[in-house]
Amino acid sequence: MTELLEPRAIGQSLIRRDGARKVRGTATYAYETPVEDPVYAQIVQAAVARGRITGVDASRAERLDGALAVLTFQNAERLPPGTDPELAVLQSGEVAFRGQPVGLVVAETSETARQAAELVRITYDEQPHDAELRADRDDLYKPDGLNAALETDTVEGDVAAAMASAPVTLERTYTTAMYHNNPLEPHTTTAVWDPAADVPLTLWESTQGVYWARSAVAATFGLEEEQVRVICPFVGGGFGSKGLPHANAILAVMAARALPGRPTKLALTRQQMFFLTGYRTPTIQRMQLAADRDGRLLAIAIDVTEQTSRIKEFAEQTGAPTRMMYAAPDRRTTHRLAALDVPVPTWMRAPGECPGMFGPEVALDELAEELGIDPVELRIRNEPEVDPETGKPWSSRHLVECLREGARRFGWRDRDPRPGVRRDGDWLVGTGVASSVYPTRRLPESTATIRFEEGRYVAEIGAADLGTGAWTILPQIAADALGVPAGDVDVRIGDTQYPVASVAGGSTGTNTWGSAIVVAARAFRDKFGNSPADGSEVSGDAAQAAKDDAHASYAFGAQFAEARVHADTGEIRVPRLLGVFAAGRIINPRTARSQFIGGMTMGLSMALHETSVMDPRIGQVANHDLAEYHITANADVTSVEAHCLDEHDPFVNPMGSKGIGEIGIVGTSAAIANAIHHATGVRVRDLPVTLNRLLAALPRQSSPG
Ligand code: MOS
Numbered sequence: 001m002t003e004l005l006e007p008r009a010i011g012q013s014l015i016r017r018d019g020a021r022k023v024r025g026t027a028t029y030a031y032e033t034p035v036e037d038p039v040y041a042q043i044v045q046a047a048v049a050r051g052r053i054t055g056v057d058a059s060r061a062e063r064l065d066g067a068l069a070v071l072t073f074q075n076a077e078r079l080p081p082g083t084d085p086e087l088a089v090l091q092s093g094e095v096a097f098r099g100q101p102v103g104l105v106v107a108e109t110s111e112t113a114r115q116a117a118e119l120v121r122i123t124y125d126e127q128p129h130d131a132e133l134r135a136d137r138d139d140l141y142k143p144d145g146l147n148a149a150l151e152t153d154t155v156e157g158d159v160a161a162a163m164a165s166a167p168v169t170l171e172r173t174y175t176t177a178m179y180h181n182n183p184l185e186p187h188t189t190t191a192v193w194d195p196a197a198d199v200p201l202t203l204w205e206s207t208q209g210v211y212w213a214r215s216a217v218a219a220t221f222g223l224e225e226e227q228v229r230v231i232c233p234f235v236g237g238g239f240g241s242k243g244l245p246h247a248n249a250i251l252a253v254m255a256a257r258a259l260p261g262r263p264t265k266l267a268l269t270r271q272q273m274f275f276l277t278g279y280r281t282p283t284i285q286r287m288q289l290a291a292d293r294d295g296r297l298l299a300i301a302i303d304v305t306e307q308t309s310r311i312k313e314f315a316e317q318t319g320a321p322t323r324m325m326y327a328a329p330d331r332r333t334t335h336r337l338a339a340l341d342v343p344v345p346t347w348m349r350a351p352g353e354c355p356g357m358f359g360p361e362v363a364l365d366e367l368a369e370e371l372g373i374d375p376v377e378l379r380i381r382n383e384p385e386v387d388p389e390t391g392k393p394w395s396s397r398h399l400v401e402c403l404r405e406g407a408r409r410f411g412w413r414d415r416d417p418r419p420g421v422r423r424d425g426d427w428l429v430g431t432g433v434a435s436s437v438y439p440t441r442r443l444p445e446s447t448a449t450i451r452f453e454e455g456r457y458v459a460e461i462g463a464a465d466l467g468t469g470a471w472t473i474l475p476q477i478a479a480d481a482l483g484v485p486a487g488d489v490d491v492r493i494g495d496t497q498y499p500v501a502s503v504a505g506g507s508t509g510t511n512t513w514g515s516a517i518v519v520a521a522r523a524f525r526d527k528f529g530n531s532p533a534d535g536s537e538v539s540g541d542a543a544q545a546a547k548d549d550a551h552a553s554y555a556f557g558a559q560f561a562e563a564r565v566h567a568d569t570g571e572i573r574v575p576r577l578l579g580v581f582a583a584g585r586i587i588n589p590r591t592a593r594s595q596f597i598g599g600m601t602m603g604l605s606m607a608l609h610e611t612s613v614m615d616p617r618i619g620q621v622a623n624h625d626l627a628e629y630h631i632t633a634n635a636d637v638t639s640v641e642a643h644c645l646d647e648h649d650p651f652v653n654p655m656g657s658k659g660i661g662e663i664g665i666v667g668t669s670a671a672i673a674n675a676i677h678h679a680t681g682v683r684v685r686d687l688p689v690t691l692n693r694l695l696a697a698l699p700r701q702s703s704p705g
Contacts (some may be wrong), residue, residue: 001650002546004585005518009479009486009506010655015073017471027234029338031188033204035263035302038190039068039241041255043272044120046095046104046266049619052397053093053102057121061105066112066604067236069258070120071104076254080222085311086344087220089247090254096311097343098620099275101247103653106255107266107436129341131619135173135284135305140336146317147351148506149441154323154389159288163301166290170367173331174287174359175686178613178621179272179280180629181348183466185236187277188267189252201256203229205249208234208242209503210304210462210496211445214243233494235466236248237692239602241277242346243505248276268644271397274624278346280611281306283318283330285359289329295373297328298383302359304335309344313337316345317352321666322360324552349503349666350600350662353438358687361434361670364681369419375433375674376403376558387552391432395551395651398582399435404643406433406580409643410560414529420681420699426697427573432674435582437558438663440511440652443502446542450478450524452532456490457482459520462492463513464502468661470509471590476587477514477655481521483530498541507555507659510587511616511652515545518654548651555658557581559600563675574604574672575638582645584658589644591630592660596642599664604640605632607669611688 021027028034044448058070076090083091089101103120107113143152162328163169201223207213210230218225235242252266268276283306290299304318319333348354352595368375380400386393386476407413415431448461459478465471470493479486492498504513519540528536542574562576579602586592612621623629642664669687677683682697 002654004416004650004656005439005480005654007480007585009476010585010587012476012588012610014472014486014588016469016591016692018171020467029185029188029234029236030190030204030206031234031265031267035190035192037262038265039106039259039262040110040113041252041264041266042105042115042117043101043251044105045275045574046098046100046273047122048095048124048126049098049131051095051124051126053095053122053124055123058225060115061119063120064110064112064116067105067116069106071254071258071550072102077257079220081352083220085214085446087247089250091477094298097309097341098618101251104251104255106259107576121581129619131340131342131614132616133282133338133340136340140305140338143313143315143335144339144540146295146315146335148317148664150317150320153334155332157274158456159299159301159330159332162290162330163288164296167293168291168371169362170289170370172287172363172366172685174285174362176355176358177687178282178285178614179348179610180612181239181241181278182273182631183239183241184531186268186270186273187242187246187248190263190265191248191252191256192263193256195260199229201253203228203230203253205230205232205245206242207245208235208238208464208505209467209502210330210464212493212503213245213249214496217249220250221253229496231495232464236465238466239349240351240505243347243503271625274612274621274666275343278344280348280355281308281316281345281681283316283355285318287363289363289367291367291371293371294380295371295378297326299330300326300328301332306335307342307345308342309342312344314345316355318356319634320352321356323389324387325360325435325437326382326384329389331388349564349599349665350438353662353666357434357437357667358670359500361374361667362673365432365674365677374417376407379435390552391552392552395548395553396647396649397554397556398645398647399556399558402556402580402582405643405645406558406560406578409580410578412560419678426567428567428679429564430675430677430679432561432563432671432678434559434667434669434670434674435580436559436663438507438555438666440555440658441506441508442511442515442552442653443508444543446501446512446516447499447539448513448520449499449537449539451537452534457484457488458490458492459517460492460498461513461516462498462503463509465493466504468504468564468595472515472591473510473587474517478517478521481518507661510657511659512542514655514657515653516540519544532686537596545654551651553579553652555583555660555663557663557667559671561671561675563672563679565676565679565694568699570695572608572676572689572691576667577639578602578641579646580643581662582647583632583660584649584652585656586644587655593642595660596664597640599662600636600642600668601632603665603668604637604672606665606687607672608688619631
């Protein structure tokens with residue numbers, strides 16, 4: 001147990017402190033940082049999916065008026081051996097995926113840089129590439145571990161035996177698509193290299209964590225961390241793709257180092273982001289469920305096939321939620337990877353849980369239908385008393401309450417369970433449900449300083465605000481820990497000149513930075529009392545906050561969706577999404593709601609619209625821009641409601657809060673796919689659910705006329 005803060009500022013819907021600056025356009029993003037005499041860099045991308053460069057002709061580019069430098073593997077600086085292969089740009093003539101950086105042009109203007117990049121001629125010895133993910137490949141391998149340091153496979157009991165003897169079994173394969181993060185603000189850098197300065201490298205980098213960015217950049221260039229400063233007060237989203245720097249940041253630094261005294265700006269284009277900033281791997285999920293006639297699960301298994309790049313492994317933990325979600329004595333989760341000639345996958349909002357709750361939550365819907373049990377009830381019957389994975393008690397788990405409250409608010413009670421029987425004119429109408437989950441984690445290595453300055457309290461920590469609300473909610477936490485109004489507290493974040501902080505990722509930010517702030521604030525009060533002298537200052541580490549390892553900690557939720565499918569055209573509309581979440585104490589209901597409905601909207605996008613279409617013949621995402629990569633827009637969204645239970649969890653941290661940035665996207669796509677099945681009677685097991693996957697199977701009963 002930890003001593004919970006008395007919530008005063010916590011729980012208030014305070015407006016965003018950075019809101020006015022963003023609305024007025026005075027909040028500067030990385031690329032906009034005013035610097036003296038900047039130059040502009042443009043990346044040249046590989047035109048083959050695998051091969052070796054045989055020749056570079058930069059002469060036309062170099063002759064262009066305003067072109068300053070063309071860097072390729074032939075003349076770029078050497079990076080230390082052992083550099084992360086994604087970041088080891090321009091180090092050899094080998095091409096590992098189409099679109100990989102093979103050159104960098106630096107010029108006086110961005111237009112010139114772009115034109116010059118077009119003029120760089122590169123010839124290749126092209127080799128056969130392989131970019132096709134299939135579950136029947138004979139070269140799938142078992143990674144040593146998964147993202148978030150999880151085990152690759154887990155086995156409890158004997159699923160095969162349960163499948164052979166259980167009264168009811170279900171075996172299905174589900175797939176999720178490849179998705180690109182596509183934050184509104186592209187990945188951008190402004191880099192200043194001044195070899196004579198104490199801190200020779202300054203980066204304004206669009207990042208989810210200035211410290212993690214600093215470590216990666218320093219290591220890549222063989223610099224001491226203290227020789228690098230990273231600044232990032234504002235970020236236009238990241239969704240995981242800015243958790244660590246990508247090749248573009250390294251290239252910006254290379255350009256700045258090649259032209260000392262000339263600050264370099266590098267902004268990726270939207271199209272380049274489809275090659276260089278990560279994506280969510282497509283997944284193939286083979287599910288097995290065994291149950292008794294009352295719907296109690298006897299076995300649950302998920303065998304996942306997914307991809308990584310040949311140069312660098314990223315193993316998505318897709319099976320993770322199956323390990324802990326429901327009570328079943330026999331359980332198995334496995335992960336196998338195909339290493340392909342494709343760009344490097346990475347984190348995308350709720351890696352693991354997001355794709356990993358699609359297969360299981362649709363499979364449960366199929367099981368419910370087969371057993372004639374209401375899908376809400378089926379989930380309630382399988383509620384585990386303790387964490388099935390670890391055997392630990394839950395710090396708090398209110399999934400059943402979320403399901404019941406959601407069902408009540410959504411009007412679930414009157415639901416006719418039969419699929420494909422409700423019509424409203426030309427529209428087939430249905431509803432669906434799915435559960436959500438996301439782990440509550442705290443990262444090590446975060447320190448906050450509290451200082452009293454000219455009558456105000458100032459909290460400093462190198463945290464990041466992706467647009468999520470850290471600028472607003474960290475003062476609320478500090479205020480309650482100090483026992484003062486939130487208006488008396490300022491925070492300073494987004495700069496490595498403030499104390500070390502972990503990344504804004506894995507929904508750990510508030511938990512981690514907030515814990516550090518509470519430790520520092522309590523120590524401040526102990527040391528200086530209620531009338532501190534100007535300049536009084538104390539630091540505190542998140543690691544000093546009470547840590548509970550005796551409980552399993554997760555946030556839970558229940559998502560409900562209504563789907564309408566046009567009987568003739570197969571057009572799909574989702575007029576209603578409703579989520580109820582149990583995510584601990586909510587620090588700020590206004591910014592929290594934005595996270596929940598943002599996640600749910602992104603889940604709607606995942607369910608119906610988004611898909612990166614890999615063309616294996618060329619080893620490239622064919623729809624690599626926002627004209628063809630469809631994202632849910634205003635017209636696709638009608639009603640998205642998020643509600644939170646008043647959950648108290650004394651085990652997670654002094655705020656009693658759980659992470660909320662990711663859980664909103666978890667389960668949404670399953671709820672929508674289940675609603676579409678309820679509307680039409682057609683079960684689509686592959687995301688996104690597009691009308692071509694529905695149309696042929698729709699009942700042929702056009703309305704007259
Ligand atoms: Mo999030 S995908 O952990 O930034």
